[in-house]
Amino acid sequence: MAERGRRGRPRSAEADAAIVAAATELLLRHGYGGLSMEEVAERAAVAKTTLYRRWPTKDHLAVAVVARLQEDDEITDTGDIRKDLTDYMEKVAGGLNRMRAAGRRPGEDSTSAGTVAELVAASGRHDDIAELRGRLYARRNALARELIERARRRGDLRADLDSEVLLDQLAGALYYRVLITGTPVDRAYAERLVAAALDGAL
Amino acid sequence: MAERGRRGRPRSAEADAAIVAAATELLLRHGYGGLSMEEVAERAAVAKTTLYRRWPTKDHLAVAVVARLQEDDEITDTGDIRKDLTDYMEKVAGGLNRMRAAGRRPGEDSTSAGTVAELVAASGRHDDIAELRGRLYARRNALARELIERARRRGDLRADLDSEVLLDQLAGALYYRVLITGTPVDRAYAERLVAAALDGAL
Amino acid sequence: MAERGRRGRPRSAEADAAIVAAATELLLRHGYGGLSMEEVAERAAVAKTTLYRRWPTKDHLAVAVVARLQEDDEITDTGDIRKDLTDYMEKVAGGLNRMRAAGRRPGEDSTSAGTVAELVAASGRHDDIAELRGRLYARRNALARELIERARRRGDLRADLDSEVLLDQLAGALYYRVLITGTPVDRAYAERLVAAALDGAL
Amino acid sequence: MAERGRRGRPRSAEADAAIVAAATELLLRHGYGGLSMEEVAERAAVAKTTLYRRWPTKDHLAVAVVARLQEDDEITDTGDIRKDLTDYMEKVAGGLNRMRAAGRRPGEDSTSAGTVAELVAASGRHDDIAELRGRLYARRNALARELIERARRRGDLRADLDSEVLLDQLAGALYYRVLITGTPVDRAYAERLVAAALDGAL
DNA sequence: CAGTAAACGAGACGGTACGTCTTGTCTTCGG
DNA sequence: CCGAAGACAAGACGTACCGTCTCGTTTACTG
The missing domain is CATH 1.10.10.60 (Homeodomain-like)
Incomplete structure (x- = not known):
């Protein structure tokens, strides 16, 4: 051929x-x-x-x-689900924080990440961009869900776990703080976040 | 004078x-x-x-x-924290979904909410808008945190609960789906979300 | 009012x-x-x-x-039709020659008047410009024809004169040389031209 | 070699x-x-x-x-100078009128011939085109002048005729009408034109 | 028949101007 | 001082074409 x-x-x-x-x-x-x-x-x-x-x-x-810029936030699977999720959250946060600095004069504490929002907005203006973004996040989330599934099969997580929602909670919290409330996101927060998600509120 | x-x-x-x-x-x-x-x-x-x-x-x-448009998402406290949180989530989701339709030809399933993102982007362009938005969400979250605190004092939630993170998880998941992944958000999802957050993953 | x-x-x-x-x-x-x-x-x-x-x-x-630039090529009527026409021709030629120089490096002998042609071409691209140009030349020619008519009524020109054609011959010769053949147009030529037009070829 | x-x-x-x-x-x-x-x-x-x-x-x-397109406007010499010139004028007019229609929606009466002007303008932009056009018109006019000279030698035209100007008057009138005033040019006009040029205005 | 020179199809490229659009300011008149 | 109307500066947008270029391919003549 x-x-x-x-x-x-x-x-x-x-x-x-x-x-x-x-x-x-x-x-x-x-x-x-x-x-x-x-x-x-x-x-x-x-x-x-x-x-x-x-x-x-x-x-x-x-x-x-x-x-x-955000090409590869690789996911590592060490067998310690708490650690693996925290690491992943930190990587995602890192990517967001890098965008947060965009267009800011150094020293200026960027309360929010306008640039990230602009890009999301771009999705709203072009269907093909929206589609691209959709595929991107689908792939990304698929990888993370595999991590979670493996942990569940090992018995490290509840058998009836809603893994989709778990990911929404984790990633969502990061994006929410960066985009909406403008509060900081760092390793310490990632730990609190994973702890809360795994342990529950009751 | x-x-x-x-x-x-x-x-x-x-x-x-x-x-x-x-x-x-x-x-x-x-x-x-x-x-x-x-x-x-x-x-x-x-x-x-x-x-x-x-x-x-x-x-x-x-x-x-x-x-x-989004002036009033009132919070009601019936004493049933699971129900109260679910109701609140549904109200927030409602507001987002209303924006989701903006600029869409009817029937077109808007995968994301460009308009919401545009407004977040606007915050990045004007410090006073960022500040305003900050105050708005601070007030809003303060009310929700009071709801949670009352439940904790009643013993309905863990004593060592991280209420800030809990709210981030809940609201964050909604915004994440609407803004980023473009997946739907409705009453059923709100229920799954609150359940997962309260019960934990372990 | x-x-x-x-x-x-x-x-x-x-x-x-x-x-x-x-x-x-x-x-x-x-x-x-x-x-x-x-x-x-x-x-x-x-x-x-x-x-x-x-x-x-x-x-x-x-x-x-x-x-x-070419606003006013006034026509003067001294009663000597040969002189008046020659003067008018010289004025028209002057206007053309001024355009002839456009866009030429000094010293360069402009064989033709590209700029004049570009403007005529512009008429072909926009109906309103064509109309404007039409009105402009109509007015201009009307004045010249009055000059000729007065001379005829005085008996200085043939009674059965075709004044439209006479003007076409005179002005046309000038434009032809400037636009098409690229030959020079000056006072001497204006005199030859008027002489030929008045005396005929037979 | x-x-x-x-x-x-x-x-x-x-x-x-x-x-x-x-x-x-x-x-x-x-x-x-x-x-x-x-x-x-x-x-x-x-x-x-x-x-x-x-x-x-x-x-x-x-x-x-x-x-x-305009390759050959042949000149014929029948011995009747009035007829020969009129025929030639008609041929030239025909060529111009064909260009006049260019770029026009059928039925639309093209007041001017933008395309002809564009080509003249092209001469202004390229010296080699100008030269080519010069040679073309020189050859064309040479043929026409021979026609006239023969008539003069026969005694059909004035002995002191300015044949260069005569041609400028004739061809010029056609081009002037087509390019500048946008008035029509047909056989009838060619006859009027030749008549005026031969008979003179006095 | 192999080698080579040029033509050819395809399409990217640099360059340049066009005419449009929108934002936020400025200027005028009138109430 | 407010309002309506609309001109203005500024500047990016996306488009259109021109004429050049760089590939890989094809077609002749030539040794």
Whole structure:
């Protein structure tokens, strides 16, 4: 089965890299509002057409940049479910906190993470972005649920556990604090969170 | 220092009402992007000056509109903490679901709530909005925490309960589903959620 | 009948002047291709919106500029029809020659008048410009025809003269040389032209 | 010195034909602005490279297309100078009128001939086109002048006739009407024109 | 018949201007 | 002083085309 030779000039990998680099820089430094296609093109020494050939919209570019930034929060399974969940929560929190700093003058305590919200908002403006985000979180959550399932099968968690809700509670608490209440999220919080979820309130 | 009676023509209450009405209509119908100051002014038969005299920014107007829409999620205390929390969760979910529909053509299943995210994003753009939102959620959460505290004092919840985390878990799960994963949130889910939080995973 | 006071802020006369000045400069210096809305706006220290509020298109602006430049080729009637026609031809030729220089580096012998052609082309792209140009030339020719008619009534021209054709021959020859063949047009040529037209070829 | 046989693959005659056909179609149907290299390439099922290998510029292609369209306005010499000139004028007018229709929706009375002007404008943008056009009109006019000279030698025209001006008057009038005033040009007009030029105005 | 030179299809690329849009301010007149 | 009307500055957006380039492929002539 002969490899069907590609037609036409191939896309430039340099351009790709330069664009993403410039966009990342702008996004982290000046936030979503400070990310302009015009300036990305200029900084990447690339024509605007080259941007739009790859990403049909500023929103798409921004989402791609952030997706790359948060690419891999790997999940490790040590057999200690309490520790594994706490580690995972810390990784997720880390990703969020990195975005939290975006567009803030250093020292300024960013009470919320406008940039994260802007990206969620982008989902609302483009169905394809929404879909992409959906698949992304589905995959991510699937991995975490496997971790939980293994622990349950080992007998470390209740047999009738609602793993979907458990994940919502855990990840949700982080996003809620970062996006909505603007309260801090760190290792200590991750521990309290996992403890509360595992032990219950009764 | 004598009371310095207001000079000049007083602000028109009709204008206020017309503006908020028009803005609400646009926001719910066409989403945040479809809310333009120009069009609000036209529909309210009001000059743009009049808008900006009252709200310094489109973001401020939008936030004000939404704040009005979600004004009152009252908390009731029947003594049955499981039921009370479930009711409260359902109210919060209701508010979110109402925003979820914004800007969607009827029938279209809105996987996420772009408009909610836009408003969170607005917080990231204006410190005063962030502050306002902070105070709003602080008050709201304070009420919910009182409910929990009363239950604990009655002995219905663990003595060493981390009530801050409990609320994060509950509200967070809702926001997470609405904003991030785009999964549905209804009475049934509220029940599962409260059950999981109260009973724990172990 | 009371003058109905204009509503809203009136258009800025300074902006008008600055725009036309900048556009004229660019058009004459760099030709039609060198006239860019972007640069006109910058040079006039004016927003692009201000340009487009006045002229819906680059073509419209360019035409307006040129119309202003050629505004008044007055016709004088001394009673000597040969002299009057020659003078008029010279004036028309002057206007054309001024456009001929547009966009040419000094010293460069412009064989044709691209800019004039660009403006005629603009008529082909916008019906309203075509109409405007039609009215302009109608008025211009009407004045010239009056001159001719007076001469005929005096008995200085044939009684059965076709004055429409006479004008076409005269003005046409000038435009033909400037636009098509690229041959020069000056006072001497104007004299030959009028002589030939009045005396006939037989 | 032996004929140094061409190296490499010869140019495709099919491509040539397809390109010119597509370009002609587009130019006549949608005018100069509607003639885009991109679309010519697509319609001719040819790569853009193939276009630019033959014509360095869109302007060059357009000019070539039109040159082909107006290739031959042959001049016939019957000995009756009035008739011969009228016939020639009619042929020239025919060519212009064909261009006049370009880019017009059928039925729409094209007051002017934007496409002709666009081509003249193209001369202003490329010296080689200007030169080409110069040579073209020189040859054309030379033939017409020979016709006139023969008539003069026969004694059918004044001995001191200015044949250059005579031609400017005749052709100029046609172009002037088509390009500038937008008035119609037909056989009847050609007759009036030749009559006026031959008989004079005095 | 193998080698090579050029044409060719496909499509990415840099560049540039266009015309549109929206925000928030400013200026005028009138109540 | 408020309001209505609308002009204004600023600046990004996404589109369109041009003419150039870089691939891989095809078609001739040539040694």
